[in-house]
Amino acid sequence: xxxxxxxxxxxxxxxxxxxxxxxxxxxxxxxxxxxxxxxxxxxxxxxxxxxxxxxxxxxxxxxxxxxxxxxxxxxxxxxxxxxxxxxxxxxxxxxxxxxxxxxxxxxxxxxxxxxxxxxxxxxxxxxxxxxxxxxxxxxxxxxxxxxxxxxxxxxxxxxxxxxxxxxxxxxxxxxxxxxxxxxxxxxxxxxxxxxxxxxxxxxxxxxxxxxxxxxxxxxxxxxxxxxxxxxxxxxxxxxxxxxxxxxxxxxxxxxxxxxxxxxxxxxxxxxxxxxxxxxxxxxxxxxxxxxxxxxxxxxxxxxxxxxxxxxxxxxxxxxxxxxxxxxxxxxxxxxxxxxx
Numbered sequence: 001x002x003x004x005x006x007x008x009x010x011x012x013x014x015x016x017x018x019x020x021x022x023x024x025x026x027x028x029x030x031x032x033x034x035x036x037x038x039x040x041x042x043x044x045x046x047x048x049x050x051x052x053x054x055x056x057x058x059x060x061x062x063x064x065x066x067x068x069x070x071x072x073x074x075x076x077x078x079x080x081x082x083x084x085x086x087x088x089x090x091x092x093x094x095x096x097x098x099x100x101x102x103x104x105x106x107x108x109x110x111x112x113x114x115x116x117x118x119x120x121x122x123x124x125x126x127x128x129x130x131x132x133x134x135x136x137x138x139x140x141x142x143x144x145x146x147x148x149x150x151x152x153x154x155x156x157x158x159x160x161x162x163x164x165x166x167x168x169x170x171x172x173x174x175x176x177x178x179x180x181x182x183x184x185x186x187x188x189x190x191x192x193x194x195x196x197x198x199x200x201x202x203x204x205x206x207x208x209x210x211x212x213x214x215x216x217x218x219x220x221x222x223x224x225x226x227x228x229x230x231x232x233x234x235x236x237x238x239x240x241x242x243x244x245x246x247x248x249x250x251x252x253x254x255x256x257x258x259x260x261x262x263x264x265x266x267x268x269x270x271x272x273x274x275x276x277x278x279x280x281x282x283x284x285x286x287x288x289x290x291x292x293x294x295x296x297x298x299x300x301x302x303x304x305x306x307x308x309x310x311x312x313x314x315x316x317x318x319x320x321x322x323x324x325x326x327x328x329x330x331x332x333x334x335x336x337x338x339x340x
Contacts, residue, residue: 033111177219273312
């Protein structure tokens with residue numbers, strides 16, 4: 001259904017809250033009127049958790065439908081897809097500064113707005129609207145890694161631990177006082193995708209606990225300890241073979257599933273999905289292929305060797321090295337060198 005972003009969308013599906021309410025014990029959070037704002041799958045996991053525990057979500061804010069895929073067809077956000085199943089009012093504005101939108105949201109008399117990876121900054125008129133304010137679920141242990149890419153940055157930095165922070169939202173980005181934190185380990189094989197899923201599940205539990213136990217007592221962040229992350233760009237994923245094998249492994253995992261690390265070899269752009277750093281010494285030039293076998297393609301780096309294990313040619317599927325060598329063995333000859 002196409003409509004103005006200031007008009008709430010209702011799907012017409014039957015509500016299922018009464019049925020769900022019989023299946024588990026009630027939460028004090030059920031008494032709160034909530035407006036939820038979020039867009040990607042990470043946010044949808046939190047949204048679904050609220051609905052599964054019968055929280056009273058009054059309305060949903062999410063990004064407008066965007067063109068996606070090779071056909072560039074309009075695609076609904078994961079949060080919108082969930083909201084449609086529950087016949088909830090959905091707003092997809094391009095700005096939150098519109099007074100008509102603000103008036104519509106005010107009519108819900110929300111106690112709290114829950115924001116998870118929404119994508120728009122909240123103006124003062126929105127921040128001051130809910131009785132208990134607006135809270136955000138952020139995928140780092142604040143004040144570390146404020147900004148747009150905390151999950152990727154934790155992997156890039158080689159951290160062994162990260163977590164979730166639920167905080168009150170203020171005008172300064174990710175600088176609000178903290179209500180609750182939860183921690184989790186980062187595995188050596190974690191990608192941004194796998195770590196995001198772990199944090200989504202942890203975040204949903206932490207959000208529910210926050211709504212149940214504490215929306216008032218918050219601890220100020222230490223701004224002097226704050227670090228910041230930037231939005232990831234496709235250009236960040238170009239491999240620099242002068243870096244160490246350890247750093248390149250972290251980049252490959254941090255940029256999986258987007259934008260995917262890539263390198264050029266003999267005029268072919270190759271996306272690298274999986275690799276393993278090897279602590280081997282060599283006297284080859286960075287980017288040079290020094291060994292090829294069914295397990296992987298060993299490439300010299302500025303320090304150590306990177307064994308490429310899963311890759312993809314332009315227009316092709318991602319393949320294991322063993323499968324890739326079946327048709328492209330001539331491309332990956334020992335001595336060939338990736339562009340720097």
